[in-house]
Amino acid sequence: MILIIYAHPYPEHSHANRSMLEQVRDLAGVEIRTLYHLYPDFNIDIGAEQAALAKADLIIWQHPMQWYSIPPLMKLWIDKVLSHGWAYGEGGKALHGKSLMWAVTTGGSEHHFGLGDHPGFDVLAQPLQATALYCGLNWLRPFSLHDAFICEDEIMKMHASRYRQRLLDWQEVDNG
Numbered sequence: 001m002i003l004i005i006y007a008h009p010y011p012e013h014s015h016a017n018r019s020m021l022e023q024v025r026d027l028a029g030v031e032i033r034t035l036y037h038l039y040p041d042f043n044i045d046i047g048a049e050q051a052a053l054a055k056a057d058l059i060i061w062q063h064p065m066q067w068y069s070i071p072p073l074m075k076l077w078i079d080k081v082l083s084h085g086w087a088y089g090e091g092g093k094a095l096h097g098k099s100l101m102w103a104v105t106t107g108g109s110e111h112h113f114g115l116g117d118h119p120g121f122d123v124l125a126q127p128l129q130a131t132a133l134y135c136g137l138n139w140l141r142p143f144s145l146h147d148a149f150i151c152e153d154e155i156m157k158m159h160a161s162r163y164r165q166r167l168l169d170w171q172e173v174d175n176g
Helices: 018-026 044-053 072-081 121-134 153-175
Strands: 004-005 029-033 058-064 099-105 141-145
Touching: 004 018, 004 044, 004 153, 018 029, 018 058, 018 099, 018 153, 029 044, 044 072, 099 121, 099 153, 121 141, 141 153
Parallel strands: 004 029, 004 058, 058 099, 099 141
Antiparallel strands: none
16 A cells, blocks of 8 residues: 655645646555645644554655755654654564655756755755664655746646656556
């Protein structure tokens, strides 16, 4: 089962993430949890989130990049749900053997991430990758859609189709 943890603070303004979700919503074995819809007051139901994660084989963290990071509700979700004794630490093996893919959209091009002493888009994935590995998750190659603000509809649909194909490919390999 594929579980998409989706966090977009302004979903009504999202073309890219909406297009990606529309492409995968009808796939068998895909569940989408929309954090800003479920928890508008930021009061996360930890038990419900952990139960959803327990059923998943592939977990996807999908969101727009905000100031080179993740939306605040996604960060809170990680802090609360991936708890000591459940996701890591003594007895914390609930996620071991599952896979995680980061699916992110950005307003800028990939070249936009060349700022700083350690430039490059891949560097931005390191905190999430380290979190996943610390919890015993298998880190998969991220899916990224850049230039979301200026991307033409046809190109966006092509990227969304690639996202669907990534999930189908994973299902085919995972389910034999």
